[in-house]
Amino acid sequence: KAGVTQTPRYLIKTRGQQVTLSCSPISGHRSVSWYQQTPGQGLQFLFEYFSETQRNKGNFPGRFSGRQFSNSRSEMNVSTLELGDSALYLCASSPTGDPSYEQYFGPGTRLTVT
Amino acid sequence: QKEVEQNSGPLSVPEGAIASLNCTYSDRGSQSFFWYRQYSGKSPELIMSIYSNGDKEDGRFTAQLNKASQYVSLLIRDSQPSDSATYLCAAQSGGSYIPTFGRGTSLIVHP
Numbered sequence: 001k002a003g004v005t006q007t008p009r010y011l012i013k014t015r016g017q018q019v020t021l022s023c024s025p026i027s028g029h030r031s032v033s034w035y036q037q038t039p040g041q042g043l044q045f046l047f048e049y050f051s052e053t054q055r056n057k058g059n060f061p062g063r064f065s066g067r068q069f070s071n072s073r074s075e076m077n078v079s080t081l082e083l084g085d086s087a088l089y090l091c092a093s094s095p096t097g098d099p100s101y102e103q104y105f106g107p108g109t110r111l112t113v114t
Numbered sequence: 115q116k117e118v119e120q121n122s123g124p125l126s127v128p129e130g131a132i133a134s135l136n137c138t139y140s141d142r143g144s145q146s147f148f149w150y151r152q153y154s155g156k157s158p159e160l161i162m163s164i165y166s167n168g169d170k171e172d173g174r175f176t177a178q179l180n181k182a183s184q185y186v187s188l189l190i191r192d193s194q195p196s197d198s199a200t201y202l203c204a205a206q207s208g209g210s211y212i213p214t215f216g217r218g219t220s221l222i223v224h225p
């Protein structure tokens with residue numbers, strides 16, 4: 001079974017621009033979560049989607065948004081990029097809505113904001 | 115504020131030794147616990163999950179959970195240089211869809 005895929009893998013953007021990242025979960029998985037990982041803050045939760053509904057949102061400004069499509073694929077968008085948004089953005093999928101299930105991470109998108 | 119604490123390390127062990135990684139969590143309502151391995155520049159990879167008090171073994175890995183002490187550990191037997199990575203501990207409360215991750219412990223296995 002193919003794993004979680006994320007595109008693009010690397011991205012360089014300029015302050016003030018916006019960016020859209022894409023995630024395709026493992027086939028059959030309906031829950032998709034997004035995380036931001038930086039050396040200083042570690043792994044921080046952004047949001048989680050299940051059946052096209054955002055169920056939870058982390059402590060990030062409104063510049064960070066996301067959505068999930070009917071095929072469970074998900075996108076996240078960051079508008080008005082800031083230097084501090086430079087990070088590894090990780091998507092993780094889980095089979096069902098049961099929170100006790102394990103999450104499987106994609107390879108991540110490394111975003112650099114200059 | 116739910117917290118998961120891990121010693122950042124690095125923890126250095128010789129090849130063939132047992133590596134012991136520890137994690138404590140603050141939320142007594144936590145019910146699901148996970149260990150992830152993350153190589154430098156890569157994404158986290160799930161190693162083990164544990165839900166009940168006691169030990170759970172999978173190959174060279176053993177996860178241990180003590181809910182009374184709010185403590186989770188990961189033992190790696192016969193450590194190999196390829197085990198050198200950062201190990202992340204995560205705890206998830208019942209009914210919560212958001213796991214809380216620790217900052218990770220760096221493990222170095224030297225030949």
